[in-house]
Amino acid sequence: MKSYEEIKExxxxxxxxxxxxxxxxxxxxxxIMKMYKEEIEDxxxxxxxxxxxxxxxxxxxxxxxxxxxx
Amino acid sequence: MGKLNEAKNMKPEYQDILxxxxxxxxxxxxxxxxxxIENNKDKLVEDNKDLExxxxxxxxxSARDMAAKNRKALQERNEKLKKKFGKFVAASALIxxxxxxxxxxLRNKQNNTIDNNNQPVYSEKIPGEQVQQSPGEAELETxxxxxxxxxxxxxxxxxxxxxxxxxxxxxxxxxxxxxxGTAKNDVSVQSEESKKDIEQQxxxxxxxxxxxxxxxxxxxxxxxxxxxxxxxxxKKNEEKNKVDHSYGEAExxxxxxxxxxxxxxxxxxxxKVTEKAPEKAQEEAQKKPIEASxxxxxALEALTRTRSxxxxxx
Numbered sequence: 001m002k003s004y005e006e007i008k009e010x011x012x013x014x015x016x017x018x019x020x021x022x023x024x025x026x027x028x029x030x031x032i033m034k035m036y037k038e039e040i041e042d043x044x045x046x047x048x049x050x051x052x053x054x055x056x057x058x059x060x061x062x063x064x065x066x067x068x069x070x
Numbered sequence: 071m072g073k074l075n076e077a078k079n080m081k082p083e084y085q086d087i088l089x090x091x092x093x094x095x096x097x098x099x100x101x102x103x104x105x106x107i108e109n110n111k112d113k114l115v116e117d118n119k120d121l122e123x124x125x126x127x128x129x130x131x132s133a134r135d136m137a138a139k140n141r142k143a144l145q146e147r148n149e150k151l152k153k154k155f156g157k158f159v160a161a162s163a164l165i166x167x168x169x170x171x172x173x174x175x176l177r178n179k180q181n182n183t184i185d186n187n188n189q190p191v192y193s194e195k196i197p198g199e200q201v202q203q204s205p206g207e208a209e210l211e212t213x214x215x216x217x218x219x220x221x222x223x224x225x226x227x228x229x230x231x232x233x234x235x236x237x238x239x240x241x242x243x244x245x246x247x248x249x250x251g252t253a254k255n256d257v258s259v260q261s262e263e264s265k266k267d268i269e270q271q272x273x274x275x276x277x278x279x280x281x282x283x284x285x286x287x288x289x290x291x292x293x294x295x296x297x298x299x300x301x302x303x304x305k306k307n308e309e310k311n312k313v314d315h316s317y318g319e320a321e322x323x324x325x326x327x328x329x330x331x332x333x334x335x336x337x338x339x340x341x342k343v344t345e346k347a348p349e350k351a352q353e354e355a356q357k358k359p360i361e362a363s364x365x366x367x368x369a370l371e372a373l374t375r376t377r378s379x380x381x382x383x384x
Contacts, residue, residue, distance in 0.1 A: 014127060021127045029127055036130035037121055043137035044117055045107050050144035052106045057151035064158040068165060 007031045 002010075011032045013019040021029070107114065124130045 015131065024127070032127055033124075033130050036127075036134050037118070040121060040130075040134050040137050041114070041118055043134065043141050044114055045103070046141050047137065047144055048110050048114065049103045049106050050141065050148050052102075054144065054148050054151055057148070057155050061151070061155055061158055064155075064162050068158075068162055 002028060002031070007035070011035060 007028055010019065010024060010028055014021065014024065014032065024032070121130070121133060124133055
């Protein structure tokens with residue numbers, strides 16, 4: 001079994017196109033798939049937070065606009 | 071030195087405060103993130119189920135790249151919204167400061183314009199109030215209009231409304247942007263014309279004086295009228311006056327003569343009285359219509375009369 005560092009190094013090589021998918025063994029591929037899944041989940045969480053934040057800023061700007069009109 | 075040490079001691083405290091503030095912001099962000107994730111947990115689970123459809127490393131990679139791209143776009147939008155929000159906050163703060171400043175200035179103005187009775191003094195013009203003007207301005211403000219009487223020019227020199235109305239009414243007037251200048255010119259022209267007229271009248275009067283006669287000034291209700299009379303008529307009047315005067319003088323002379331005659335007679339009589347005997351004097355005195363009974367007194371009176379008539383004093 002490969003360590004987290006070794007799997008991450010193989011993943012970086014795959015992303016840079018240095019190693020093809022077929023050259024990576026099945027166990028390492030599954031570990032890399034898990035890492036991608038966690039990354040995507042984190043990104044989706046960030047996206048949700050950013051959307052909420054943007055929504056909040058838009059609402060505040062509208063409030064200020066209304067106050068300035070008054 | 072004490073202050074420098076205080077500053078040195080204050081600086082790490084200030085840095086600690088800044089770090090605490092940053093930590094609080096991070097904590098708030100984490101709390102916000104957790105709250106958002108908790109609220110959208112079901113949606114996230116549904117979205118993550120789609121990842122089960124990904125079977126190869128390439129599919130996972132493309133899904134992650136797409137999610138990262140979306141996140142990047144949202145982050146850019148978030149930055150823009152933050153900047154916009156900061157600008158709006160600054161603008162609203164500026165507006166608030168301006169309004170507050172204006173109110174304070176107004177209050178200060180009102181406080182400064184309080185009279186001795188603690189009553190606010192308003193410098194605004196009351197409608198219908200007459201404003202005092204210097205005599206020069208008052209003269210220049212009314213402008214004469216040919217055939218249309220006089221009109222008051224508008225407050226602003228470029229106000230065409232009054233001019234247009236006059237044009238519509240058919241009044242003939244001289245267009246001018248600066249009303250004061252034209253008024254000045256009109257006044258000067260009028261004064262020059264009047265001066266010329268007066269000079270002409272004076273010259274005519276002097277000519278008449280030289281040709282015909284003298285001038286006589288008559289005052290009638292404050293106005294002086296100069297009359298020219300012929301020398302002949304004046305001479306006649308003077309002669310008349312002379313004749314009358316001479317007539318009076320002659321009468322006076324006659325009277326004097328009569329009086330003188332009487333005085334001479336009285337003198338002679340007095341002399342006679344003095345020369346003649348007292349008996350004759352008494353007789354003459356008795357002849358005169360004198361009511362006095364005492365002959366001596368009568369003689370004395372006669373004497374005094376003659377002396378007073380002569381003006382002689384003994």
